[in-house]
Structure formats: structure tokens, C-alpha cells
Amino acid sequence: MLIVVPGCSKQPEPIEPDPTPTPVEPVLPEAAKENTEDGALAFLEHYLAVMDYASSTGDVTQLTELSHPECTGCRTYIDLYTDYYEGGGWFKGGDQTLDNTAIQMIDGEVLITADISLTAGSSQAPDADVPSQHKASTEQVTHGMFWVEDRWLLTQMFLGEVPTS
Template sequence: MSRTEVLRPAVRVKLATAAVAVPLLFLTACSGAAGDSGDSGAGESPSSPAATASETPTPTPTPSAKYKPASAEGPAENVPPPVMPEEAKVESKEGLEAFARYWYEAANYGYETGDVGLVQDISSPDCTTCLNYYEVVDNGYRDNDWIANAKITVQGAHSDYVLTPEGRYQALAQFQQEAMEYHGPEGLQGSEDADLTPSVQLFEATWVGDNWVAVNIVTIKG
């Protein structure tokens, strides 16, 4: 299988229900209650506002669970979801380019967690490559399996921002992807060939209401 066809469904032989994505976990530390100032007794100075304030304990910062990438030992843990930049929410050339970059970040999140919801939220249900991507992730997380080393690194996105006859705007996205591996409780299930040659995909999107929607993604080099 060619690794550069990053969104092509992988061949899998195991059948089971899809695994649930690892959620973000947050640990909350609780601080103690402030002490009572008490009544003033004989020979005691009355409590001052400054003294009362000093008795209030400093809130303990809330730590977040540490991110752990996927490996042969287990799936990724506590994966932070990407946040769409404000620029990607603008109907413009720069907005489309930023949106294309974000789409691949959302795809990375799915590879790491098995949760393709972020991609589904910003893609047309008729996007064939998107459907293939969902199948890759679903296959990779069946029967307690997981995917590792699948990160896509976008090296550039460019658009001439010309409307096509179909009412779409196009951008070219150049990227590289790590050699994807499939792991499971039994060990390594399979992997894709390593290839350091950058891939280029034609990324088409439409502006619907107040946001971009990916409608077609085609590999033209890789």
C-alpha cells in the first residue's frame, strides 16, 4: 500500500465493533475552605481586612492529563483536539488556505483517537475521500486495535481563489505523512511503506452560510 495515498482505506482482516476514542481527561484539585476569623478576645487585636485576606488559601492550579502519543505499547491518550483558527472562518483566499490546513489537523485527531467527528463536521457527506478516510480510521480501531505514526504535516497550502463552474474554490495542499502503523493487543497488525516524497492534494471547498465545507479532495502527486 502506498503511504502517500494518505486517505485511502487500508486493507483489514479483523472484524469487530469500532473502539471508542480516548477522551480528554481533566483532573480538578480542590482547595480548602477559608478559616473563620473568630471573635476578638481580651488582649487580642481585632481582625483587619488585610489579615482576613491572608487567611484565604491560594487556589491550586487545575492540571490537565498529560498527552501520550500512540506507540506499540498502546493507543494515544489525552489527545488535545485542534482548534479552528479564526482566519479559517473567513470567506477569503487566506481563509480557505487556513481552513485546508485545519482540515488535515482534524484528520490527524481522528487518526490518533478513532474519532472522526471533527472531520465530519466540516466536510460534505458526498466527499468521497472523506468517506475513505472514515473507513481507514474505523478499520484501524476495530477490535481494540489502534493507529500509530500517522501524523500529517502540511508544508503549505495555496489558492488562487477562483470560483469553479461547480461553485467551488480550490487550494493545493502539500504535505508529508508518517509511515502509518496498525497495532492491536496481539502486536503489530500491519504498516504502510515509508516514503519521504511530499504529496499534493487538490482541496475543494464551498462557503455555506458562514463557514467552509470540504467537498472534494484528490491526490494529484504522491
């Protein structure tokens, strides 16, 4: 038996899911609230996740809160993301992971040297006509942080290892 329903001869258009998931603001893990080497490492992992969030959204609120006011490397990224998004630019991809960590303490500052890998991505500068493509890459980066008023603050970031005196 075949039932014909009038007006239902047209198939509905399939709804395609958005291929770009909406970024979710990272939450500081409990481990990053500890004044220990493991706490410092958990803080750095969180900081990188916050950088990824800021680059995907232009929201630098948390990145600013986690950065020491005198951290010039931090300020460079905060300004970059702010300028891009306020000018109509954007970033996609380029998410960071860290590997091969080495932790040192020098004059009360925790320094973590790690291989930071970035996924491939793209960006559109506010004044550019076409997006730029970025290949996946890995760099050795050192991040410095101090425990200040019951929390970690990133104080510096630079390419390479901690210089030996």
C-alpha cells in the same frame, strides 16, 4: 554527621513519562472562519489537523462535521478510522503538513493544491497479527471546499493537480 532513617533504604522506582502524548482535539482557528482565500487555507490546515486527530483517536465527529456529505474521499477516511478503531485497530504517527500551496477558484469552489508530507508511522489493522510500518512520504494533493452556511466544508480530495480543460 550521618543520619540513618529506618525503612528508607530502598530507592523509589523512577516514574517514566508516557512517551505518547494524549492527542488534543484541534480547535477551529479564527482565520478559518473567514470566506477568503486565507480563510480557506486556514480551514485546510485545520482539516488536516483534524484528520491527524481522528487517525490517532478514532474520534471522527469533527472530521464528519467538516466534510460535505457527498465528499467520497472524506467518507473513505471517516470509514477507515471508524472501522479500524471499532475493530480494535489503531494508527500512530503519519501526521500531515502542507507546503507549496496553489489556490484556484472554479465555479465557486476553492481548490487548494499542495504538497502534503506525512511523518513515518504505524498501524494495526483489526484483523492483522502485527503492525504495519509506514515510511514518511510526500504527495501532491488537491482539496476542494465550498463556503456553505457561513462555514467551509471539504467537498473533495484527490491526488495531483486540478485537471486543465
